[in-house]
Amino acid sequence: MSGFDNWEKLVQKQLKTDDIYAILQKENLENIDVKPYYQNNSETKILPKVEESTHLVAEYQDGLEEQAFAFLLNENVEGLEEKAIFINNPDLAEHILTEETNRYFSLIDVFSDDKNAKINEHLAGELLSKAFERQIGIDVSLHQNAGASIIQQLAFALGKSKELVEKFGPEILEKLVFRLAIGSNYFFEIAKIRAFKYLFNQLSKEFEKDLIPYIFAETSLRNKAKNDEENNLIRSTLELASAMISGADAVFSNDHKIENQTELSKEISFKQQVVLAYESIINVFEDASSGSYFVEDITQQFAEKSxxxxxxxxxxxxxxxxxxxxxxxxxxFEHATREQSWVEEGKIKLIGVNLYPKLEVKKTIAELYNVDEIKKVRLAEMFE
Structure with missing residues (x-):
C-alpha cells in the first residue's frame, strides 16, 4: 500500500467517512481541482524572470528620489538619474524627456477596450519609435479589476499578443510589458504569473523564439473597500508577496486609500514593498515557489485551461x-457577476465588508455591471 493510500485511510478513519474529498475539497470560481494532499508527479522547471531583482515601483512624488529606484510616471519629471521609469500616460509618450542613465518601459496599451475593437496604430508607431527597453504595454489589470477569471486574464493576454504579432510581426513580442493585477487568492495568484510564463514562452516558440514575458504586477482594486483602509493594507501586502514570490519583474502598490489619498498614503503603500523586499529578500528569487507540489499542480491547470x-x-x-x-x-460579465453573487452570499468573505460588516447592501449586481462594457468594479461597491 502506498503512502497516499495510507494517508487516505487515516483521514477516513478520523473523519468517520469514506468520502473525505466531499469534506476536504473546496469549490472555487476557477474550477481548479485543489486537492487536500499532493505528491510529486512532475519534473520541476525553474521559471526565470527578465530582471535580476524585482523593481519596487513608486508613484513619483518629491522626496522619494533617494528611496526609490523605479518610478511610475503620469507626467514628465526632469532630473531623474539611474532609475527604471515606467511610462503610464499615453500623452506622455510623445513628450517624455529621456536621460541616458535611466531605463524606460512603456505600460501604455494600444488596444481599445470597447466594441470599436481597434489597435491605435498611430500611438503604437509613436511608442515603437522611442528608445525604450520595452515599448508596448498589454494591460490585463483592467480585466482583473473588471472581474475576469484568472484563466480569462491569461487567455486575453495571449490573444492581444497574437493580434500585435499579426499587425507588427513576431519581433513585437520582445518589446512588450504585461501589466497584471494581483488578487487576494494567494496561491492562485502565484500560479497565475508562473502559468503565464509557460504560456508566453509557448506562444513565442510558435514564432521560432524562446522568450520570457516582462511582467509588471500591481495590487488589485477589486477587493478593496472605501471604509476599510487598514484591511486594504493587509490585502495589498499579500498581493505584493504573491507577485514577488512568483517572479514578477516589477511590482507596484496602488494606494490603500480608495478616497482622499494623500502623499503619506502613497508613501506608505510604496513602503509595503520595501519592507517585504528588505525583510524577506523575496524580490531576488527567480522562482521561489518552484518545487511546491500544490503550486506546480495548479500552475499546470491554469496553463492548460488558459x-x-x-x-x-x-x-x-x-x-x-x-x-x-x-x-x-x-x-x-458572467464571471464577474458570479463572483459578486458569491460576495453577496458570503461564500467569498471580505472582512469588514460582508464578514463582521460595517456596511449594508446598497447596490444590486444589475446596477454594478453592464454586459456590453469592460469596467473596473470593486466587490465592496455593492455595500458602499
Whole structure:
C-alpha cells in the first residue's frame, strides 16, 4: 500500500467517512481541482524572470528620489538619474524627456477596450519609435479589476499578443510589458504569473523564439473597500508577496486609500514593498515557489485551461473580433457577476465588508455591471 493510500485511510478513519474529498475539497470560481494532499508527479522547471531583482515601483512624488529606484510616471519629471521609469500616460509618450542613465518601459496599451475593437496604430508607431527597453504595454489589470477569471486574464493576454504579432510581426513580442493585477487568492495568484510564463514562452516558440514575458504586477482594486483602509493594507501586502514570490519583474502598490489619498498614503503603500523586499529578500528569487507540489499542480491547470481558451478565441478570429462582437465583454460579465453573487452570499468573505460588516447592501449586481462594457468594479461597491 502506498503512502497516499495510507494517508487516505487515516483521514477516513478520523473523519468517520469514506468520502473525505466531499469534506476536504473546496469549490472555487476557477474550477481548479485543489486537492487536500499532493505528491510529486512532475519534473520541476525553474521559471526565470527578465530582471535580476524585482523593481519596487513608486508613484513619483518629491522626496522619494533617494528611496526609490523605479518610478511610475503620469507626467514628465526632469532630473531623474539611474532609475527604471515606467511610462503610464499615453500623452506622455510623445513628450517624455529621456536621460541616458535611466531605463524606460512603456505600460501604455494600444488596444481599445470597447466594441470599436481597434489597435491605435498611430500611438503604437509613436511608442515603437522611442528608445525604450520595452515599448508596448498589454494591460490585463483592467480585466482583473473588471472581474475576469484568472484563466480569462491569461487567455486575453495571449490573444492581444497574437493580434500585435499579426499587425507588427513576431519581433513585437520582445518589446512588450504585461501589466497584471494581483488578487487576494494567494496561491492562485502565484500560479497565475508562473502559468503565464509557460504560456508566453509557448506562444513565442510558435514564432521560432524562446522568450520570457516582462511582467509588471500591481495590487488589485477589486477587493478593496472605501471604509476599510487598514484591511486594504493587509490585502495589498499579500498581493505584493504573491507577485514577488512568483517572479514578477516589477511590482507596484496602488494606494490603500480608495478616497482622499494623500502623499503619506502613497508613501506608505510604496513602503509595503520595501519592507517585504528588505525583510524577506523575496524580490531576488527567480522562482521561489518552484518545487511546491500544490503550486506546480495548479500552475499546470491554469496553463492548460488558459491555452485551451486562447485557442478557442483564435478559432473564432481572435481577440479583437470577439471584442467587437461583445463576446469578451460577456465572458467577463458572467464571471464577474458570479463572483459578486458569491460576495453577496458570503461564500467569498471580505472582512469588514460582508464578514463582521460595517456596511449594508446598497447596490444590486444589475446596477454594478453592464454586459456590453469592460469596467473596473470593486466587490465592496455593492455595500458602499
Amino acid at each position: 491555452w485551451k481558451l486562447f485557442l478557442e478565441i483564435e478559432e473564432k478570429d481572435g481577440y479583437l473580433a470577439l471584442l467587437k462582437s461583445g463576446d469578451i465583454q460577456k465572458m467577463i
